[in-house]
Amino acid sequence: MGMEHLPILVIAIPLFAAFLIPLISKLGGGRYAKEGLTVGSLIFSLIAMILLFKRVVSLGPQIYVLGAMLPSLSLPSGMKIPIRIILEVDGMSAFMALSGTIAALAGAIYSIAFLEKETGSDRYYILFLLMVVGMLGMELTGDAFNFFVFLEISSIASFALIAFRFYQAESLEASIKYMVISSLGAMFVLIAVGFLYGKYDALNFAAIAKKMSFSWADKIALALLLVSLAMKCGAVPLHMWLPDAYAEAPASVTAVLVSVSQASLYGLFRVCFSLFGVKMSTLTVGWMVIIFGVLSMFIGVTMALVQKEIKRLMAFHAISQTGYMLLGVGVGLAVLGNPIALKSYGIMAMKGGIFHIINHAMYKGLLFLTAGAIFFRAGTRDLNKLGGLAHNMPWTTVYFIIGAAAIAGLPPFNGFASKLMIYESVYRFNPLLSIIAMIVSVLTLASFVKIFQSAFLGPQLPEYKNVKEVPKSMLIGMGVLAFVVIFFGLFPDLIVKSIVDPAAKALVNQASYISKVMGGM
Amino acid sequence: MLGLGLYAILFNRNLIKIAIGLTIVESAVNLFLITLGYVKGAVAPIYTMAPAGKKMVLPTPQALTLTAIVIGLATTALLLSLIIMAYKHYGTLDVREMRRLRG
Numbered sequence: 001m002g003m004e005h006l007p008i009l010v011i012a013i014p015l016f017a018a019f020l021i022p023l024i025s026k027l028g029g030g031r032y033a034k035e036g037l038t039v040g041s042l043i044f045s046l047i048a049m050i051l052l053f054k055r056v057v058s059l060g061p062q063i064y065v066l067g068a069m070l071p072s073l074s075l076p077s078g079m080k081i082p083i084r085i086i087l088e089v090d091g092m093s094a095f096m097a098l099s100g101t102i103a104a105l106a107g108a109i110y111s112i113a114f115l116e117k118e119t120g121s122d123r124y125y126i127l128f129l130l131m132v133v134g135m136l137g138m139e140l141t142g143d144a145f146n147f148f149v150f151l152e153i154s155s156i157a158s159f160a161l162i163a164f165r166f167y168q169a170e171s172l173e174a175s176i177k178y179m180v181i182s183s184l185g186a187m188f189v190l191i192a193v194g195f196l197y198g199k200y201d202a203l204n205f206a207a208i209a210k211k212m213s214f215s216w217a218d219k220i221a222l223a224l225l226l227v228s229l230a231m232k233c234g235a236v237p238l239h240m241w242l243p244d245a246y247a248e249a250p251a252s253v254t255a256v257l258v259s260v261s262q263a264s265l266y267g268l269f270r271v272c273f274s275l276f277g278v279k280m281s282t283l284t285v286g287w288m289v290i291i292f293g294v295l296s297m298f299i300g301v302t303m304a305l306v307q308k309e310i311k312r313l314m315a316f317h318a319i320s321q322t323g324y325m326l327l328g329v330g331v332g333l334a335v336l337g338n339p340i341a342l343k344s345y346g347i348m349a350m351k352g353g354i355f356h357i358i359n360h361a362m363y364k365g366l367l368f369l370t371a372g373a374i375f376f377r378a379g380t381r382d383l384n385k386l387g388g389l390a391h392n393m394p395w396t397t398v399y400f401i402i403g404a405a406a407i408a409g410l411p412p413f414n415g416f417a418s419k420l421m422i423y424e425s426v427y428r429f430n431p432l433l434s435i436i437a438m439i440v441s442v443l444t445l446a447s448f449v450k451i452f453q454s455a456f457l458g459p460q461l462p463e464y465k466n467v468k469e470v471p472k473s474m475l476i477g478m479g480v481l482a483f484v485v486i487f488f489g490l491f492p493d494l495i496v497k498s499i500v501d502p503a504a505k506a507l508v509n510q511a512s513y514i515s516k517v518m519g520g521m
Numbered sequence: 522m523l524g525l526g527l528y529a530i531l532f533n534r535n536l537i538k539i540a541i542g543l544t545i546v547e548s549a550v551n552l553f554l555i556t557l558g559y560v561k562g563a564v565a566p567i568y569t570m571a572p573a574g575k576k577m578v579l580p581t582p583q584a585l586t587l588t589a590i591v592i593g594l595a596t597t598a599l600l601l602s603l604i605i606m607a608y609k610h611y612g613t614l615d616v617r618e619m620r621r622l623r624g
Contacts, residue, residue, distance in 0.1 A: 145585055152592045156599060163603055169610035176603050180530060183543055183596050187550050190589060194550070197582065198557040 006052040007064040007087040010045050010097065011136050017041035018129035025122040035112045038125045042108050042132065046101040053094045057502050061090035061516040063142065082204045082517055088142025090513055091502030092354070096139040096266045098499065099358040100259040102484060103365045104132040110369050110477025111252040113470070114376060118250075124164060128253070131157035131260060138263040142517065144193045145203045147267060151189065151232075154260050155182050161257075162249040174244035181241045185228035192221040192228075205275050206517035209510065214279045222280065225271045226288065232264035235326060236296040239319050243303075246315035247381075251372020252477070254311065255365035258318060262357055265325060269507060272333055277510040286334025293326030294436055301443045310371045310381045310451060314364070317407065317447070320440060321360045327437065328353020328422045329507075331429045336508070345425040350504045352421030355496060359414040359488060363406035366481040370400040373470045373478070374455060383454045390456040392467040397456050399478045404452060406485050408445035414485050417492030536604045536614045540597065547593040551586045558582030 021034045056062055064087040089097075108128065115121045134154025141147050159182070163175035193203070199217050200208045212218065231238035242261075246254050272285060300320030307313035332350030335341040373396045374389065375381050390397045406413035409420075419441060427434035469475070488495050506513070529542025558579030608614055 145588075149588060149592065152596070156592075156595055159596075159599055159603075163606075166603075166606055169607065172603055172607040172610060176536065176600065176607060179596065179600050179603070180539055180543060183593075183600075184527075184530065184546065187546050190550050191553060193585075194554050194557055194582075197585075203581070 003051070003055060004062070004064070006048050006055070007062060007089050007140055008066070010048045010052065010101075011087075011133055011140060013044050013048075014041045014129045014136070015133045018126050018133065021122055021126050021129070032112070034122055034125050035108075038108045038129060039105065039112075041129065042101060042105045045132075045136070046098075046105055049094065049098050049101050052089060053098055053499065056089055056091055056094045057498075061088060061506070061513060063088045063516055081202045081207050085146050086142045086204055086517060087140045088206065088513070088517060089140050090516075091504075091506030092266065092269070093139045093506075095354065095358065095499055095503035096263065097136050099361045100132070100135050100139065100256075100263065102480070103259040103361045104128075104135075104256050106365060106369070106477045106480040107252045107256040108477075109480065110255070110372070110474050111250075112473040114250065114252050114372060114474055116471075118165075120164075124161070127157045127161050127164075128256070130154070131161060131253075131256060135256075135260045135263045139266055142205050143203050144196060144205060144208065148186065148189050148193055151264070151267070152186055154263065155179075155186060155232075158245075158249075158253070158257060158260060161253045162245050164250055164253065165248070168248070170244075171248040174241075174248040178241040178245040182232060185231045188224045188228035192224040195221040195224075204517060205270070206514045209275050209277060210514050210518050212276060212279045214276065218276070218280075222271070222276055222285070226268065226285070229264045229268040229271065230292055233261045233268060234296075234319050234322055235292040236299045236319060236323075239296065239300070242319060243312050243315040246318060246368075247309065247311040251311070251368050251375065254315075254368040254372075255481075258364045258368070259361045261318075261322070262325075262361060265322065265357065269329055273336070273507040274510055274513045277336075282336040283334050286330050286332075286336070289326050289330030289333055290433065293323045293328075293330050294433060295323070296320060296326060297323030297440045298436060301440045301447070305443060305447050305450075308383050310374065310383060310386075310455065311368065312381075313383075313447060313451065314367050314371060317367075317444060318360075318364055320444065321356070321364065321407065323440070324419065324422055324437065325353045325356050325360070327426060327433060328356060331426055331433075332504075332508070335429070341429075342508070345428040347504055347508065348421060349425035349429065350507065351496060351500050352418050352425060354503050354507075355418035355421060355492075355500045356415075358499075359406065359418050359485075362481050362484045362488070363403045363413070363415060366399060366403040366478055366485060367407065369474070369478045369481065370396050370403060373474055376470055376474070377467045378464055383451060386455040387458045387464075388456070388460040389464060389467065391460045392464065393456075393469050395469055395475055396478070399482050400452065400456065402482045402485055404448035406489065408448055409441045410445070412489045414488035414492065417489060417496075421496075534615050536607065537601075540600050540604060543600070544593070544597055547589070547597075551589055551593075554582045554586045554589065 017037050024033050066085045131154050134150045137150030138147055159175050159179045163171050165171045195217050196208050197203055200211050202208050234242035297320050300316050304313050304316035328349045332346045335346040406415040409415045423434050530539050533539055560576050560578045
């Protein structure tokens with residue numbers, strides 16, 4: 001009893017909390033009331049998500065029909081197409097939402113102390129929750145227009161959060177830039193939805209996928225969706241907004257922004273696999289995704305090497321890491337029409353790419369939080385001015401080492417496990433791609449050695465003599481992510497088997513996604 | 522209209538004009554959605570007042586458009602308010618002079 005309502009509760013509880021916060025602050029709630037509400041609602045979402053994941057693994061995709069007599073009644077009496085908004089949760093969406101809720105929880109805990117110096121914290125928490133709600137909604141929905149609405153909710157909340165430090169001109173500039181580009185991208189998504197609706201008279205992914213004929217209108221829709229979603233997830237050559245936005249947002253927001261961008265990445269995969277599937281020429285689209293991926297990997301990391309500012313450097317790394325995911329899943333997509341290749345290495349590449357998504361959300365979140373911690377205490381993010389922080393901030397140093405080792409793909413951290421899977425399987429698809437991926441990894445390591453050396457090592461600088469370790473809540477926030485990073489790194493097999501496998505299978509298995517909504521028709 | 526809006530966004534240097542370009546694109550998309558549901562000689566899809574025997578235009582695209590308009594309004598309002606604040610910082614609306622971020 002009650003379990004079938006989980007999909008909507010995951011989204012609704014943080015949304016409800018977001019609207020309660022202004023009420024609480026009007027009523028003069030206690031010192032930690034809004035923080036507690038935010039963290040509490042996210043803990044609830046996380047637990048609900050874990051339960052939902054278990055259900056998805058054991059019972060197959062779950063649907064939730066809003067406004068129906070029964071939450072599982074997708075086709076009301078006599079209807080041939082699903083007319084209501086349907087949440088559809090399969091292995092992949094549950095996986096993404098799980099990774100998103102963990103990152104959001106860590107970001108929220110971290111914010112408690114991080115925002116003590118700033119004003120307007122009630123607005124911050126409202127927007128933070130709305131951003132998370134938008135992200136979860138994008139990942140759980142099974143409806144094309146609803147996807148657009150949640151995309152806009154998370155985008156608008158993140159524009160406002162990037163401009164949170166509105167007294168700095170840079171934040172405003174980054175936010176305006178992101179807003180113009182992202183709104184344009186969202187309009188493209190809407191046009192694509194219009195094309196699909198005009199052709200198939202349906203908005204549900206499964207209903208459209210069932211009738212998909214891949215005519216010229218679908219090709220236009222696919223191109224628009226590919227371009228706009230690749231832009232939103234920050235793939236080169238459409239990445240220009242990302243470094244600014246990531247660098248200028250408060251660190252706790254950036255950590256979650258990584259997951260929000262990944263929701264667009266999820267949208268990209270969902271469109272390619274579940275909506276178009278084998279009806280389209282998977283080899284062509286797969287190669288397009290692979291080229292996006294390789295370009296992102298390489299340009300991201302080379303741009304990162306020349307940066308002098310910690311968060312900008314990390315933002316370029318985020319681009320480069322997104323490239324790995326695109327590469328892994330793109331290889332899977334390219335061989336989707338070829339069962340033998342799919343079985344021998346395609347699935348493996350996809351698992352690597354998908355595993356990398358959660359790993360990236362965890363360690364990049366951790367790294368952004370440590371960068372925020374450095375800024376919190378030292379007041380600058382310029383690498384040339386920093387130095388010797390390891391003397392005063394031992395915990396931050398340890399967390400940074402964990403995050404940096406994970407992103408560079410050193411064993412036994414989680415980045416190693418997923419990168420190894422990508423190298424091995426991509427090598428069998430095209431050796432050159434795999435070699436590029438390894439070179440990028442080495443360059444990543446080089447740039448993190450640079451940060452480590454210039455920010456943490458060296459003699460204690462006189463201007464940072466009185467720097468203290470950051471407050472407890474920030475340490476806990478980082479600790480949550482660091483724990484996940486180490487845990488995933490120590491037991492990669494367990495994680496791959498329990499959460500990555502269902503996700504990869506769900507993407508490949510278009511038929512079960514469609515039949516869950518459309519039934520036997 | 523789509524092309525006009527895109528032109529305004531890509532080739533203008535004034536932030537307000539870029540915002541206007543974005544609104545033009547939004548209107549273009551909204552019109553496109555409305556056209557999708559158009560049925561020749563049909564009436565507005567309101568059941569209570571509908572004259573009997575007449576066709577109705579499709580209600581779904583209109584609902585979509587309404588939602589899209591509301592979202593577009595939110596974006597425009599936020600964009601304009603940020604532009605005002607950026608103007609306070611830089612004293613100009615020219616994007617060429619707002620170049621503190623680079624790399």
